[in-house]
Amino acid sequence: MIEVRELEKRYHKLVAVAGISFKVDRGEVLGFLGPNGAGKTTTMRILTGALPATSGRVEVAGFNVFDRPLEVKRRVGYLPETPPLYNDLDTLGYLRFAGRIKGLRGRRLRAALQRSIDACGIGEVTGRLLGNLSKGFRQRVGLAQALLGEPEVLVLDEPTIGLDPNQIQEIRRLIHELAADRTVVLSTHILPEVVQICSRVVIIHRGRIVADDSLQNLTSDSRSLEQTFHDLTQQ
Ligand SMILES: Nc1ncnc2c1ncn2[C@@H]1O[C@H](COP(=O)(O)OP(=O)(O)OP(=O)(O)O)[C@@H](O)[C@H]1O
Ligand SMILES: [Mg+2]
Numbered sequence: 001m002i003e004v005r006e007l008e009k010r011y012h013k014l015v016a017v018a019g020i021s022f023k024v025d026r027g028e029v030l031g032f033l034g035p036n037g038a039g040k041t042t043t044m045r046i047l048t049g050a051l052p053a054t055s056g057r058v059e060v061a062g063f064n065v066f067d068r069p070l071e072v073k074r075r076v077g078y079l080p081e082t083p084p085l086y087n088d089l090d091t092l093g094y095l096r097f098a099g100r101i102k103g104l105r106g107r108r109l110r111a112a113l114q115r116s117i118d119a120c121g122i123g124e125v126t127g128r129l130l131g132n133l134s135k136g137f138r139q140r141v142g143l144a145q146a147l148l149g150e151p152e153v154l155v156l157d158e159p160t161i162g163l164d165p166n167q168i169q170e171i172r173r174l175i176h177e178l179a180a181d182r183t184v185v186l187s188t189h190i191l192p193e194v195v196q197i198c199s200r201v202v203i204i205h206r207g208r209i210v211a212d213d214s215l216q217n218l219t220s221d222s223r224s225l226e227q228t229f230h231d232l233t234q235q
Contacts, residue, residue: 001152002024002059002153004022004043006020007057008056016042028200030183032185032202043204075153076151076154076155077145077147079156085138092127099113115147122140151182156175156185172193194215
């Protein structure tokens with residue numbers, strides 16, 4: 001469903017992503033891990049067509065991201081690290097706008113809005129201005145936006161950051177449910193979250209992949225994911 005080959009991204013002299021390759025199959029939930037500055041957000045932005053690469057190839061749902069960005073954007077729900085919420089729109093107005101951009105209209109749009117709003121528990125803030133929402137609710141609105149139209153692929157950059165403990169569980173459950181017939185790539189610094197919802201793990205360190213394996217193979221009774229992560233991203 002996603003194929004990344006020799007992907008490189010340089011910001012002037014800084015090599016943020018140094019030629020990485022990996023695949024994600026349909027129905028997989030890939031945990032994309034790495035220390036701060038490892039290149040996770042950069043990679044995810046490239047996967048969704050939000051950022052051009054320096055070199056390499058990325059295919060999502062059979063489309064080359066660089067040649068067919070619109071086809072890719074139509075099939076990918078993306079929760080950016082900082083969701084670009086328009087502070088002077090209210091929640092419903094913003095989601096309606098986001099849904100229209102994804103090509104939803106009329107009854108399909110209304111149904112999609114309702115599903116996303118219910119799934120993310122934001123029914124009580126639909127009439128409020130985004131600029132006045134708390135951090136956690138802003139995050140939920142960002143997630144609701146990503147889920148609109150039930151995209152085949154979800155790319156979620158730290159989806160549970162800023163949420164309260166109840167909502168964290170809700171959202172994890174939701175991602176788990178969604179993954180039954182979708183492909184999910186998510187980044188997080190919360191390793192128990194990975195254990196709970198991911199089937200596969202890619203660990204990136206200084207722009208290079210240092211692990212790509214099933215969660216099962218990366219952990220064992222005597223070795224936690226924390227230890228593996230620590231060992232692979234030390235220097
Ligand atoms: N627009 C930019 N211009 C210059 N450098 C950038 C830009 N965006 C990211 N970088 C650099 O690229 C590297 C990778 O950053 P990236 O945001 O992808 O890391 P990350 O793995 O998402 O980190 P975090 O866990 O802190 O979110 C960092 O050194 C960062 O400073
Ligand atoms: Mg990041």
